[in-house]
Amino acid sequence: MEEKLFLLGDEAVAQAALDAGVSGCYAYPGTPSTEIMEYVQASRQAAGSGVVREWSANEKTAMEAALGMSYAGRRAMVCMKHVGLNVAADTFMNAAITGVNGGLVVVVADDPSMHSSQNEQDSRYYGHFAQIPVLEPSDQQEAYNMVREAFDLSERYGVPVLLRLVTRLSHSRTGVRRQPPREQNPLRLPSDPKQFVLLPSIARRRYRQLLADRPKFMEESEREDGHNSYTRHEGARRGILACGLAYNYLMENFPGGVPYHVLKVSFYPLPDKLIRQLFADSDEIIVLEEGYPFAEELLLGVPPRTEPVIRGRLDGTLPRDGELDPWLVGRALGLGLEDPEETPGLAVPRPPSFCPGCGHIDVYKALNVAMEKYGTGRVFSDIGCYTMGALPPYNAINSCVDMGASITMAVGAADAGLVPSVAVIGDSTFTHSGMTGLLDAVNKKSPVTIIISDNDVTAMTGGQKPAGLGKIEQICLGVGVEKEHLHTIVPLRKHHEENVKIMEEELAYEGVSVIVARRECVRVVAARKKNKKR
């Protein structure tokens, strides 16, 4: 019998990549994708076969390294959360043009309902944009199986392949059957030495190749034994198109079988032939999909078709935003489900908060005092545990947009005359995308004060090793921050007065100042103590 493991969706993807002969796994942490890399890092199998598995500085560097490994003929996987693909988009779009040599699988975990994200963008649009195949598993076993297929597709057609996950699949655990592991690819250069040189003349040729391969992707999409399957239900007038995870919510509502025509979609481009059949058989089609109404819009076309009637998120049959669940799907299908009980008012929300003793707290306490004379509305911040400084009682920050935006937004606001402008950024966020903005600031002698709140880990996502560990001051000096305006402080209550004073002095300086506030994450300290005791 094949071995069965009890795995999270993320872990199933990781195990599948190892079994499929991946040589390198590249990633920057981000919920809900983080556990893929963590699993690979903890895996003995990965250690034994020398799989490369260190965190990268950001998603773009991760994707580039993965592309480099693919160039050298070996299989590579790169993993990130949905917004990470924005950062890596330049590489991603151009990798569709260069094509690949060793299989390249891009795993992106979307977060509909924004459980821990700034938006709920849908990565299927990126796959569509890049014109490459997209696989979207409906459960953890499919996720496992699809990883190997994604590598095979990638090598067969010479393109990167996108695997789209969503939170509920990534973070749900179930039994997953393994396939026998296979060997890694040997080192082998691309047969065309110019393949990866995207000079316009070559890029045009490569792009035409990608376009010429479109019909092959459609063939894959329409394959009888493929991932899109159509089941007719004799006599039914209603059809359902169910993508990825949403298929489970449909099935959950019909334990005895679905009394409609069902087109299950787990592979994009959408299968023209099967959709034509669905159209011919149905008066009404309900589209079930996690994320944006991607398939629904394509089905509707321009101008929106009226026959068959297309229902889904756009006509209010389902909510326009947020994730689906079995109840929402059941209600959309008119199953007469009762309204659920309401949560009693007594059960007040318990929002996330700083851990007791967290260094970020002391940073904000000092900053709030130092900012008193300038008033509120001048502090740009970023993404990480320190973003909780936006909540009461601190109310200390005025922005959180994308990784690294604090420094550059402060520069822009200072350009507009908001002097001083302040940035508060974490260490991992700084090396992810803050360093380049710091260079802009230094080059313009921008009157900004930048606080790097450094806890020696990437805390928000669970304590991964940050890329700039032990190098933050050197980086700042290297970029050109003046020595006199670079300070390292310890955010502790006993240093409060002193820290306020340093902040006040630097706020008064009309040039770039950087204050590194360094104290180790209290969780890391606690975990270390606990381990020692054992």
Add this chain to the structure above:
Amino acid sequence: MKTDIILAGVGGQGILSIAAVIGLAAVKEDLYIKQSEIHGMSQQGGEVYSHLRLSDRPIHSDMIPLGQGDLILAVEPLESLRYLPYLKKEGWLVTNTSPYENIDNYPDPAQLFEEIRKLPHHLLVDAAALAREAGSARAANMVMLGAAEPFIQVSDDHLIAAIQELFARKGEKVVETNIEAFKAGKAEAEKER
């Protein structure tokens, strides 16, 4: 056979250990299982929950459908109420009574208990006291697992074996304490029902 359990608590209270024990035990019984977890942002002293589904037939949704849960198993009383929309009318709410008060507007615990007592099927357990008796206040989550045992169709032997497996790394003493806590919780539930 199908059991849908909503586990609820505050980040750090060990609800994922409860889920892991039931999960391991269910695997031993060859049941189908899906366990959805909350990771990331919500862990910092915030609300944490997990949906645990056991069945002898394949399970489709990772999420328990609203209004269909058989059991809410909570390690904190306020959190036990948060997921009521998931509980079916004749479902059970089993909760620890010790409040975890890390918010300013935490309601009066007496009011919470009153609300819980409105439910037709509820069980309030002083898990902290039972855990201390068993040897460690930190085993309160296993007391709660024990208290829920009568509602989970997985055998005791498999649950205990799973506790052994899960805590084996931490040494004999910890394993014993957790098994004792489990038994104490179970005895309490049998007394109350």
